[in-house]
Amino acid sequence: MSLPGAPHGAARGATPAPLWLSYPEAFSPEECASLIDMMIFGAHKSAGLVNGKAEQSIRQTDIHWIPENDETSWVYQRLAQLVAQGNRDAFGYTLSGFDEDAQIGRYQNGGFYDWHIDRGGRGIGARRKLTVSVQLSDPTDYQGGELQLNPDGRVVTAETAIGTAVVFPAYMLHRVAPVTQGVRHSLVIWTHGPDFT
Ligand SMILES: O=C(O)CCC(=O)C(=O)O
Numbered sequence: 001m002s003l004p005g006a007p008h009g010a011a012r013g014a015t016p017a018p019l020w021l022s023y024p025e026a027f028s029p030e031e032c033a034s035l036i037d038m039m040i041f042g043a044h045k046s047a048g049l050v051n052g053k054a055e056q057s058i059r060q061t062d063i064h065w066i067p068e069n070d071e072t073s074w075v076y077q078r079l080a081q082l083v084a085q086g087n088r089d090a091f092g093y094t095l096s097g098f099d100e101d102a103q104i105g106r107y108q109n110g111g112f113y114d115w116h117i118d119r120g121g122r123g124i125g126a127r128r129k130l131t132v133s134v135q136l137s138d139p140t141d142y143q144g145g146e147l148q149l150n151p152d153g154r155v156v157t158a159e160t161a162i163g164t165a166v167v168f169p170a171y172m173l174h175r176v177a178p179v180t181q182g183v184r185h186s187l188v189i190w191t192h193g194p195d196f197t
């Protein structure tokens with residue numbers, strides 16, 4: 001995959017390295033549609049949190065885990081390229097790989113994910129270092145549903161264009177605003193590794 005151009009949408013100028021990154025057209029609209037199909041044809045369940053406990057007051061999403069197999073290996077390859085690029089462009093973390101499957105989330109009928117971080121206190125959640133979120137839906141398909149980050153006390157809204165991949169540290173506060181109309185899908189994966197030192 002060729003990643004078009006320099007990352008943009010990230011913090012510019014004032015900081016030496018961007019705190020988060022945005023890669024437009026990381027997935028084509030056709031690829032996004034086929035990912036959404038995987039969710040429609042696969043079983044999905046209502047999503048819980050890092051520790052697996054369902055917390056409907058924090059999150060209302062349907063999720064579908066994507067097991068790695070012959071049909072899905074292209075998804076993992078693309079995500080691995082994105083993580084490698086992001087890590088080169090901004091983070092320089094020591095990463096060991098994907099220890100959890102990718103997931104597709106569906107937000108509709110007020111669905112949301114309130115402010116949270118993806119890094120957990122223990123277990124596999126404590127090994128999450130980078131989050132990648134890909135916008136799978138066309139922004140005209142829904143209202144609300146913005147992915148917002150709070151990298152430094154100021155809230156920024158991620159690009160909503162279909163296929164955009166946003167890469168940020170798993171300790172960074174972020175949320176998905178309530179979807180007030182239509183349906184928003186996203187593809188999320190975490191990259192794991194040893195503790196930040
Ligand atoms: O849907 C998104 O863009 C992000 C979802 C999220 O924050 C998560 O799954 O942890």
Ligand SMILES: [Fe+2]
Binds near residue numbers: 116118
């Ligand atoms: Fe998250």
